[in-house]
Amino acid sequence: MTSATFPPSPPENTSWSRYFGFNTDAKVIGIQYIVTAFFFFLIGGLLAMIIRGELITPPADLVDRTVYNGIYTMHGTIMLFLFIFPVLNGLNNLLIPTMIGAPDMAFPRLNAVAFWLVPIFGALLIGSFFVPGGPAYSGWWSYPPVSTQNPLGHFINGQGLWITAVALSGVSSIMGAINFVTTILRMRSPGMGFFMMPVYCWTALAAQSLQLIGLPALTGGAVMLLMDLSFGTSFYQPEGGGDPVLYQHFFWFYSHPAVYVIILPVFGIFSELFPVYSRKPLFGYVYVCLASFIIVALGLVVWVHHMFPSGVAQWMRNFFMFSTMLIAVPTGVKVFAWLGTIWRGKLRLTTPMLFCLGGLFNFVFAGITGIMLATVPVDIHVSNTYFVVGHFHYVIYGAAVMGIFAAIYHWFPKFIGRMPYEGLGKLHFLLTFIGANLNFLPMHPLGLMGMPRRVSSYDPEFAFWNVLASLGAFLLGVSIIPFLLNMVSAWVRGPKAPHNPWNAIGLEWLLPSPPPEDNFGEHVPTVISRPYGYGTGAPLVEHQAEIEKQLTLQEASA
């Protein structure tokens, strides 16, 4: 290759309008996913504020119980299917092609279809607030028979729209998963063997494999639920010879692995960012890579731990307890690898690093309550109580969402081409970290005392911790303001970002900020080193010095 034609000229269509149409550029789709996800994040967050407003006092006095049940159901559904999965798919779209040196995803049109399904099922779900009778109210699990009761008897009802939306979300996710897996397997740059691949790509590959294995079970289970609800079948109806517990197996066979679909890419983000901001290689790279796939294998055989009190046999309780406990081991390997990475590093406490450290802190706490929940006797007492709600909000908000914020601050300059503001970022971190802990820690004593989840009213002895949790929730609500302010103002008038503002190692940092439409185009560099060569001085790719010189010259002339 010659440096004269590299990097390729920027794309012609750089206007904002391309974000609103059917575009096949993974970088456009990535931003479409992320912005759409945060739109729904605000709606889901608003619902959370109503939930915590209701629960700040013991009686059901803020909204009617039917409204409360609809709101908590939609909060969970929106946050999972319309926020966290889309935002992660957005990151996948931005990061996977640029990290492996591919010009785009393997199937760009399928990619765009997968994205455009999100606003469609999002509209269905939000629309269900306005149908007679209100939205689905049976929780994001939608266990039958409650979910098939259909009080008004209308054919179009909130629950039916909910199931349709979830099934469409599954279709969208399967399309995305096919794309991500194919892209990672087939489109890596020359020289990038599997054990030269960034850990984020390893974790994305692991997570998307889980989607492909697990989603058919959920989608099939959901179709049967819709048949029961709308067409009078009795797959899950005891009076017709069906079994409501069967649905729980279909549901959790996917929905437990779904937790790993969420957390694995976040492990990838931690593994990318700790080396950058510690100026050290990732400790035990190969073990971290392999641990992801051990988590995949084990993650497929733990689902019954959600059903210990559902009436399962003792041998199942014991078997699924052991398999669940085993997951702690590969997860521990990762946690220790991150500690080994920051140990004796030269830490830079930038906004992304703070979010990673905070996320790790919360994740370790969630891991410990996870071990408690895995042991059957303790689980029998605290399952379906606020202890579980506290545990998974530590995982999802405390670890996953904080990791996602870290990723956004870290890669914002690369894909937007402008620098976010550090001051606002640190304020965002501080409010998020305090808010999340104040919100979710009090849920643990509540659960231990025996407060069930999903209640719209509770006995007065639970009031104290609920007040604290609500105050934490309101703080979390406020914490989003500096984030939005930062994103909007940095996008509009932030300082121009150089190609590698964090002095990071990775193919994406050898592209201009923002990268051209086809990334490296014809001139894909040949990878010659493992990722994370901080302090080794070894170049990542052939002709690295020339590529960087060219990028710097281009920036100087711009």
Add this chain to the structure above:
Amino acid sequence: MSNSSDRSRLPISGLGLVALLGWIGLLVALSWWMAQQAYRWLPVQASTAAPLVDGLFSFETGIGTFVFGAVVSVMAWVLLKHRADKYDESDAEPIEGNTRLEVIWTVIPLLLVMAIAVYAMRVNTKLGVLGPMEHIHLANPVEDQGGYAVDRLPAEQVEVIARQWSWEFRYPSANVSTTELHLPVDQPVTFRLVSDDVLHGFYIPAFRLKQDVIPGRAINFNLTPTREGRYRLRDSQFSGTWFAANQADVVVESSEVYQAWLENAARQPLQSGLSDAVIEYGERKQLKNPGWATVPPAPPPQVNVPGSNSLPHDA
């Protein structure tokens, strides 16, 4: 990993070692203290299961505190000691890994979680001896229609009927029904859990026991109360609009008081039992814009003794 041994592993001074051991000792003491505190976060122990569950939880709290404390200590140390100076743009020493450490932090957690699992399995088995929770059989189709044939039930079995949204308890041998569960202290009791409509959860936090009630099945469930008092029974599996209000009181009393209660109850005529949902549903119907759609509550069960669910309870 070769260069890690010469710099990062050797130089720990005598004083450093003492400080490290001292810190670990402090963490152990903290973990011990937290394990003791753990009992105070739980409700009173009112069944034979409770001490077993609490012992396991306390053990896990101790282990968990130590692990969490150790990880946070490392993070805090790194944050204090290993931050880059303000204008230091250089990289750190490139330590890429250490196979011996990887083995250590795979094997030790593996042994630890397996030890916890074995402990938990033993508690499980013991709980099973106290009251097997897996005796599940498909219900007779006759019973699905609500025709619970009283004469076919074992004499000592208390029948629990969960509905949207009330709990009914029947004592077949005494021919008594109630919406307030009474149990004699220190005597094993068998429940027969059935649901008239949707999934419910039979959960008494003071007993540390919980079992889903599944329509179409009758589930046998055993426990032994050990402490006199008034406790809460809560629905633990979301059952619809008045799920949160679907609570009943459990009164554990001495054998004599219990017998007297049964005898007195048998003489009472049938009357409407407790159902907060029915009361709220009536009030709600007066509203012009009550909210979203709901399944109407089942009528209050006809019982000998309604009891109360508004007296102060122990847990």
